[in-house]
Structure formats: C-alpha cells, structure tokens
Amino acid sequence: MIERIRDIFTESIQTKIAAADALPESIEKAGQIMVNSLLNGHKILTCGNGGSAGDAQHFSSEMLNRFERERPSLPAIALTTDTGTLTSISNDYSYNDVFAKQLRALGQPGDVLLAFSTSGNSRNVINAMETALSKDMLIVSLTGKDGGEMAGLIGPNDIEIRVPSNSTARIQEVHLVIIHALCDFIDNSLFGTEA
Numbered sequence: 252m253i254e255r256i257r258d259i260f261t262e263s264i265q266t267k268i269a270a271a272d273a274l275p276e277s278i279e280k281a282g283q284i285m286v287n288s289l290l291n292g293h294k295i296l297t298c299g300n301g302g303s304a305g306d307a308q309h310f311s312s313e314m315l316n317r318f319e320r321e322r323p324s325l326p327a328i329a330l331t332t333d334t335g336t337l338t339s340i341s342n343d344y345s346y347n348d349v350f351a352k353q354l355r356a357l358g359q360p361g362d363v364l365l366a367f368s369t370s371g372n373s374r375n376v377i378n379a380m381e382t383a384l385s386k387d388m389l390i391v392s393l394t395g396k397d398g399g400e401m402a403g404l405i406g407p408n409d410i411e412i413r414v415p416s417n418s419t420a421r422i423q424e425v426h427l428v429i430i431h432a433l434c435d436f437i438d439n440s441l442f443g444t445e446a
C-alpha cells in the first residue's frame with residue numbers, strides 16, 4: 252500500500268510537469284478572456300459534477316472573497332450550490348438541465364462560462380455550453396482525456412484547457428492548479444503585478 256500511495260504522488264507530479272509544458276498558452280488565453288469580461292462589467296459562471304462541482308465552487312469563492320491578496324470582490328456564481336434549484340430542475344425536467352436552466356436566467360452576453368469535466372462528456376455541462384453559445388457568452392472549458400463532446404463545442408473566441416491525462420483523479424488535481432493560475436492571472440492583471 253505504501254508503494255501505491257507513493258505512485259499516486261509520482262503520477263500527480265508527472266501529470267503536472269506535462270501540463271506545465273503543454274498548457275501555459277491556453278491558460279493565458281483563458282485568463283485574458285476572463286479579465287476582458289470582468290473589465291467590461293460581466294461575470295463568471297461555473298459548473299461541473301462531483302469533484303468538478305467542488306472545483307467550480309473553489310474558483311467562485313476565490314473570486315467573491317479573495318485569492319492571495321486584499322482586493323475588491325469579483326463577480327462569480329457557482330451553478331452547483333442551490334439544492335432547492337438543483338433538486339427541482341432534476342425532479343421536474345432532467346438532471347441534464349440543472350446548469351443550462353440556471354444559465355438561461357443568470358447568463359448575460361459577454362459573461363464567461365467556466366465549465367469543468369474531466370471526460371468532456373457530462374451531459375449537463377454540455378447543455379450549459381450550448382446555452383452559453385446561444386446567449387453569446389464566452390466559454391473556458393477545463394477537460395482531460397480526449398476532450399469528449401465538449402471539445403467540439405468551443406467557438407473561435409473560447410478556449411479549452413485539456414489536461415494531458417486519462418485519469419479522472421489526476422486531471423482533477425491539475426484542474427486545481429489551473430484554477431489557482433487563473434486567479435493569479437486575474438489578480439495581477441486587474442490589480443498590478445506582485446512578486
């Protein structure tokens with residue numbers, strides 16, 4: 252078991268090294284999309300399932316509260332948190348609609364949808380992306396594996412950040428690093444560079 256535990260750390264580190272090689276340009280483009288949207292008075296809406304729901308909330312908390320420095324609150328909404336809304340949409344319509352239906356009410360043209368899925372194949376996240384496209388929102392998707400169906404849904408002004416791994420857990424671990432890189436990019440772009 253000790254060896255298995257060590258292997259998990261090693262695989263996580265190796266996936267992060269591969270991501271550090273492959274992803275900085277995509278992360279920079281995603282950060283720029285978010286900064287432009289915020290500067291124009293728009294907001295960021297996030298969604299995902301399971302561990303990715305946690306990621307969606309992790310990002311929105313860092314926007315609404317703070318990341319590493321004192322700065323004004325930034326506008327973000329996690330679509331994963333309101334159990335009344337989530338259960339009633341699932342009950343009356345379909346779990347596939349839980350994010351899209353909220354987005355139809357809350358999303359405005361120019362807002363950013365930050366969509367998390369390690370497989371790229373979660374139907375409710377795909378439906379949210381289709382809604383975002385229909386509302387002239389921008390999309391930043393965090394995926395893995397082969398990008399799934401989400402890979403084909405990205406428009407020319409959007410960006411997919413795909414972690415080079417086939418393991419859901421390893422992909423999630425890199426998604427967290429990307430969340431923090433995006434927060435760092437946003438804070439340094441909006442409030443000045445810090446060492």
Ligand SMILES: O=C(CO)[C@@H](O)[C@H](O)[C@H](O)[C@H](O)COP(=O)(O)O
Pocket residue numbers: 300301302303367368369370371372373419420423
């Ligand atoms: O956290 C984990 C596995 O590490 C799970 O909860 C995982 O997030 C769930 O199985 C999700 O439903 C997977 O969805 P997705 O990443 O394929 O969109």
Ligand SMILES: [Zn+2]
Pocket residue numbers: 302420423
């Ligand atoms: Zn997990």
